[in-house]
Amino acid sequence: MRRKRSMPGAWSAVALTFALAMGAPAHAAAPVVPGADQIVTRTLPNGLKIVVWPDRDIPNVAMYTWYRVGSRNERPGITGISHFFEHMMFNGTKTRLPGEFDRLMEGSGGRNNAYTSSDVTVYQNWFPSSVTGVIFDLESDRMRNLDFDAKKVESERGVVYSERRSSVDNDNFGTLIEQMKATAYVAHPYQIPTIGWPSDIEGWKVTDLQDYYRQYYAPNNAVIFIVGDVDPKAVFELGDQYLANIPAQPAPPAVTTREPPQLGERRLRIEREAQTPLLAMAWHTAAAADREARVMEVLLSILGDGDSSRLYQRLVEKEQAAVDIGTAMDAGFDPGLAYVYAVVPPGGDVSRTEKLIDEEIARLAKDGPTPTELTKARNQALVGFWRGLETISGKAQALGDYEVFHGDYRKLFGAPGEYESITVDEVKTAAATVLRRENRTVGVLEPKADPAVQATGGAK
Amino acid sequence: MIRLAAMRAFALSCALLPVAAAFAADGVKLPAYQSATLANGARVALVEKRDTPLVSMSVTVRGGALGDQAGKEGTASLFTDLIQKGAGTRDAAQFAEAIENVGGGVVAGAGTESLTVNASFLARDVDLMLELVADALQRPRLDGTEFDKTRTLAVQSIVAAKDSDPRALVGSYGDAWLFRGHPYGRPVGGSESSLAAVSLDDVKRYYADQVGGDRMLIVVVGDFDSAAMLKKLEQAFGSWRKAAAATPAVAAPMPVSGRPVLLVDKPGATQTYFWLGNVGAARTDPARTQQSVVNTVFGGRFTSMLNTELRINSGLTYGASATFDRGSQPGAFSIASYTETSTTTQAIDLALDTLARLHKDGLDAEQLKSSQSYMLGQFPPTIETNGQIAARLADMLFHGLGPEDVNEYASRVASVDAAAVRSTIDQSFPQPENLALVLIGDAAKIREHVKKYGPVTEMKISDPRFAPGGK
Numbered sequence: 001m002r003r004k005r006s007m008p009g010a011w012s013a014v015a016l017t018f019a020l021a022m023g024a025p026a027h028a029a030a031p032v033v034p035g036a037d038q039i040v041t042r043t044l045p046n047g048l049k050i051v052v053w054p055d056r057d058i059p060n061v062a063m064y065t066w067y068r069v070g071s072r073n074e075r076p077g078i079t080g081i082s083h084f085f086e087h088m089m090f091n092g093t094k095t096r097l098p099g100e101f102d103r104l105m106e107g108s109g110g111r112n113n114a115y116t117s118s119d120v121t122v123y124q125n126w127f128p129s130s131v132t133g134v135i136f137d138l139e140s141d142r143m144r145n146l147d148f149d150a151k152k153v154e155s156e157r158g159v160v161y162s163e164r165r166s167s168v169d170n171d172n173f174g175t176l177i178e179q180m181k182a183t184a185y186v187a188h189p190y191q192i193p194t195i196g197w198p199s200d201i202e203g204w205k206v207t208d209l210q211d212y213y214r215q216y217y218a219p220n221n222a223v224i225f226i227v228g229d230v231d232p233k234a235v236f237e238l239g240d241q242y243l244a245n246i247p248a249q250p251a252p253p254a255v256t257t258r259e260p261p262q263l264g265e266r267r268l269r270i271e272r273e274a275q276t277p278l279l280a281m282a283w284h285t286a287a288a289a290d291r292e293a294r295v296m297e298v299l300l301s302i303l304g305d306g307d308s309s310r311l312y313q314r315l316v317e318k319e320q321a322a323v324d325i326g327t328a329m330d331a332g333f334d335p336g337l338a339y340v341y342a343v344v345p346p347g348g349d350v351s352r353t354e355k356l357i358d359e360e361i362a363r364l365a366k367d368g369p370t371p372t373e374l375t376k377a378r379n380q381a382l383v384g385f386w387r388g389l390e391t392i393s394g395k396a397q398a399l400g401d402y403e404v405f406h407g408d409y410r411k412l413f414g415a416p417g418e419y420e421s422i423t424v425d426e427v428k429t430a431a432a433t434v435l436r437r438e439n440r441t442v443g444v445l446e447p448k449a450d451p452a453v454q455a456t457g458g459a460k
Numbered sequence: 461m462i463r464l465a466a467m468r469a470f471a472l473s474c475a476l477l478p479v480a481a482a483f484a485a486d487g488v489k490l491p492a493y494q495s496a497t498l499a500n501g502a503r504v505a506l507v508e509k510r511d512t513p514l515v516s517m518s519v520t521v522r523g524g525a526l527g528d529q530a531g532k533e534g535t536a537s538l539f540t541d542l543i544q545k546g547a548g549t550r551d552a553a554q555f556a557e558a559i560e561n562v563g564g565g566v567v568a569g570a571g572t573e574s575l576t577v578n579a580s581f582l583a584r585d586v587d588l589m590l591e592l593v594a595d596a597l598q599r600p601r602l603d604g605t606e607f608d609k610t611r612t613l614a615v616q617s618i619v620a621a622k623d624s625d626p627r628a629l630v631g632s633y634g635d636a637w638l639f640r641g642h643p644y645g646r647p648v649g650g651s652e653s654s655l656a657a658v659s660l661d662d663v664k665r666y667y668a669d670q671v672g673g674d675r676m677l678i679v680v681v682g683d684f685d686s687a688a689m690l691k692k693l694e695q696a697f698g699s700w701r702k703a704a705a706a707t708p709a710v711a712a713p714m715p716v717s718g719r720p721v722l723l724v725d726k727p728g729a730t731q732t733y734f735w736l737g738n739v740g741a742a743r744t745d746p747a748r749t750q751q752s753v754v755n756t757v758f759g760g761r762f763t764s765m766l767n768t769e770l771r772i773n774s775g776l777t778y779g780a781s782a783t784f785d786r787g788s789q790p791g792a793f794s795i796a797s798y799t800e801t802s803t804t805t806q807a808i809d810l811a812l813d814t815l816a817r818l819h820k821d822g823l824d825a826e827q828l829k830s831s832q833s834y835m836l837g838q839f840p841p842t843i844e845t846n847g848q849i850a851a852r853l854a855d856m857l858f859h860g861l862g863p864e865d866v867n868e869y870a871s872r873v874a875s876v877d878a879a880a881v882r883s884t885i886d887q888s889f890p891q892p893e894n895l896a897l898v899l900i901g902d903a904a905k906i907r908e909h910v911k912k913y914g915p916v917t918e919m920k921i922s923d924p925r926f927a928p929g930g931k
Binding site for chain 2: 034057058059060099102103106107108109110111112126127128131154155156157158159160161162163165166167169170171172173174272273274275276305306307308309313316317320323324343345346372375376379380381382383384386387389390391392393
């Protein structure tokens with residue numbers, strides 16, 4: 001199924017950020033990435049920054065436009081509007097009717113998508129390099145001239161509701177993670193589900209969208225990454241032609257709320273039609289740019305990446321207390337959450353699974369990782385780094401991640417040294433200080449006690 | 461007013477299209493590859509590509525789930541799970557550690573007509589990669605304790621999937637319903653009930669009969685020297701035994717007539733997930749490119765007819781699409797979407813009407829041109845990475861296709877004309893009156909309404925199988 005205009009929902013946003021953050025190398029010396037010395041940037045007078053990485057492997061271009069706005073910028077009443085706005089960015093401008101953007105792009109050989117997270121909204125275009133000018137025209141038009149057709153707003157509301165039903169309401173994992181975030185944060189807007197609460201999906205108004213456009217969709221709140229078969233000089237000329245005269249706007253209001261320290265474990269329980277119980281734990285940790293986030297990535301990798309990881313070996317292989325386990329992290333501009341989760345076997349004992357996870361965490365906090373485990377985590381990060389740079393889209397995504405969350409795209413290439421410098425003691429300390437009971441939220445989804453379901457409850 | 465504006469948009473896109481068409485003529489080519497045959501008949505293709513320090517390997521073994529005995533579906537799949545749970549000198553944990561310590565990846569899996577083992581490692585670890593893949597295929601331990609765990613996990617994973625997003629499952633029910641009685645209808649991963657019937661002896665028999673060097677195709681792409689790599693492959697795989705049994709053959713499946721409906725009850729579901737399919741086309745169908753040109757317009761991209769009707773114009777769903785699954789024989793052509801329970805029949809009616817409109821109106825010149833530009837523009841990124849190139853080459857060679865499958869892609873796309881479009885719609889796209897329907901949803905709420913499509917058979921999502929009936 002297509003994931004057009006996807007909202008990396010409660011869970012996949014977490015996984016995405018984690019994958020990207022892990023997409024950084026772990027090698028003593030900075031690896032030499034072919035072509036990285038060709039990257040050039042220009043910031044237009046209106047504050048719009050353009051980063052170009054020429055790569056002529058295939059005759060195509062990946063163009064990613066990042067806006068620094070996401071559900072973190074929302075408030076009760078308009079939850080989900082960042083993501084809804086993302087949908088409306090495809091639905092007409094003062095010069096183009098709804099649908100024209102996609103018809104023109106696809107008819108020119110291009111394809112597009114977009115995603116919204118708690119922190120950012122990213123618009124992705126993939127197209128043959130011969131139509132770069134057409135794509136600049138389209139992208140600049142919606143940055144400058146977006147319009148809101150009342151009928152489109154209503155039909156798109158239905159589309160987003162369908163997306164919510166698919167990724168949250170009819171997916172037990174999506175349901176659990178949404179509730180976990182809403183419980184783990186009592187003050188910070190990371191508590192808001194990016195897809196939006198149902199009553200807000202029903203309630204957004206055109207004026208809300210207009211306000212959003214004015215506040216956040218300004219050239220000075222965006223960065224564009226262009227990777228592929230292009231000449232930077234020609235790209236900057238297109239930038240001058242299409243983007244330079246879009247007026248800058250006042251900086252959007254800063255998100256100033258900080259989550260206060262958690263004072264004790266929080267627990268939540270969901271009852272659903274289900275055969276397999278789910279268990280998840282989330283701990284408050286750092287922002288993406290903090291060193292602690294790097295340490296936590298390594299820690300989570302040791303706990304849960306691959307069949308040789310501690311949790312997989314203990315819970316799935318040795319004890320059969322889980323069908324699958326995993327970890328994730330969703331650090332962004334502000335301190336995020338580190339997750340561990342387990343899919344419990346049908347009819348399984350959730351409290352036993354939880355006890356085994358507790359034991360593994362305690363062991364890591366007491367003894368730390370082995371040097372072999374640390375090397376393994378670094379190697380996995382190194383391979384992830386290279387895999388991320390195999391495609392023009394991967395390069396555009398990685399540049400954006402480092403430019404936006406770490407403040408400078410060049411840190412992408414400096415990250416190897418950072419991973420290399422992480423020590424056994426740092427991981428041990430993080431296990432003890434972050435993975436504390438009073439710093440966590442535990443969520444359990446259990447099958448609803450329904451006799452009819454029990455009677456036909458599938459194979460054991 | 462709106463009409464006028466729409467026409468203006470039309471003119472604009474016309475003006476821009478020739479740019480894309482000009483690019484299209486010289487489409488991307490498959491990188492040059494070296495072919496060889498090992499002593500035991502295994503075929504090899506090698507591509508040197510040195511822009512990242514990575515190597516991807518794709519091993520294909522002909523047979524796959526076609527070699528499963530009826531009632532023991534999932535045997536081939538359990539075999540591929542189990543070869544990663546101990547092989548050669550390593551037990552399960554040591555095997556996983558050997559891969560993960562160096563940041564490598566090995567994924568083995570069963571398909572309908574073949575098994576595949578795909579590996580990706582840093583170039584510096586290529587010897588280890590070859591050793592692990594060779595061990596997995598030639599020296600799997602097939603240990604009894606690991607088998608029991610693997611089979612239990614396989615069953616539980618299916619149960620867990622039934623609690624998750626039904627979009628991932630509707631195709632499994634669709635194939636089982638459309639291809640009833642044909643091997644393409646057997647679930648490759650098995651079902652809860654068929655997995656319960658598979659023993660370790662069945663897996664060992666499968667290994668002896670259906671897996672061997674004469675069935676093997678090896679593709680390696682990345683940062684290496686071809687001559688050295690070929691020597692290593694000969695050493696690692698060239699003396700492997702042959703499979704004991706004949707390669708399973710499969711006949712062309714029969715299309716369905718009428719509209720049999722399978723309703724899979726998922727109590728409490730707030731959406732209905734639907735799949736409408738019939739027998740489509742094979743991988744080697746000479747008309748495959750024109751089928752894709754038509755399907756791009758019908759259900760293969762965001763502005764497709766289906767997505768325009770069900771999503772863009774009506775807001776009934778987040779997505780609607782159509783696909784051809786292609787095997788050595790024609791697989792399913794299917795339409796898939798989902799909608800809120802109360803709009804179930806509205807959405808299905810609209811999908812059927814859209815298929816009827818494709819047959820009635822065909823494509824106009826503008827749609828044809830737009831589809832061609834789109835296919836040409838979006839093709840290069842499909843063979844960009846080592847893994848993509850390896851998979852593409854393996855698929856081509858498996859189906860007996862040569863480099864022209866890629867190298868003449870652009871000219872095949874560009875040569876599709878109105879007559880080809882018409883004959884493709886007539887021959888390759890089912891009529892809306894002849895479709896197997898699968899619906900996953902809250903049966904109590906939709907049962908009565910969906911009777912209008914055809915005779916309804918009902919099962920529960922918790923039934924331990926993907927097809928109705930059984931024990």
